[in-house]
Amino acid sequence: MRFLKSKLILLLFVVFLFSCEREAQVYYRIENNSTYRIKVVFNDKSLDQKNDSMYIQPDSLKTIARHGQGLSSVDNYKEKGDKFSEFLLIESYKNDTIKSKKDLLKIEYWKYDELNVHEAEYLLII
Numbered sequence: 001m002r003f004l005k006s007k008l009i010l011l012l013f014v015v016f017l018f019s020c021e022r023e024a025q026v027y028y029r030i031e032n033n034s035t036y037r038i039k040v041v042f043n044d045k046s047l048d049q050k051n052d053s054m055y056i057q058p059d060s061l062k063t064i065a066r067h068g069q070g071l072s073s074v075d076n077y078k079e080k081g082d083k084f085s086e087f088l089l090i091e092s093y094k095n096d097t098i099k100s101k102k103d104l105l106k107i108e109y110w111k112y113d114e115l116n117v118h119e120a121e122y123l124l125i126i
Helices: 002-019
Strands: 025-032 038-044 052-056 060-068 087-094 110-116 119-125
Touching: 025 038, 025 052, 038 060, 052 060
Parallel strands: 025 119
Antiparallel strands: 025 060, 038 052, 038 087, 110 119
């Protein structure tokens, strides 16, 4: 009887564990393939609508944002338009002063990759 209870508890635990859905995560990353440091200024709509910035050293990669959206599949969150809907601003500066002329909100500059059903990334290579 005790052996049967143990198996039943284990079975219930396994069923519970695999019935939980993971939340989808979308990463927005910038890779600096240049020989100079870049400054990225961005405004993520989910963060109180204020500008934030970070520096990315040559030959390095940084994540500027990660959005977890409640549904379990990233396929539901792939951008449909020609610009990001999650950001109000994305700009890059060479050596803090020389602003890029590209509109980095345009999705055409970013590579989209579904890493798995629960994770995807948008990657911008500078």
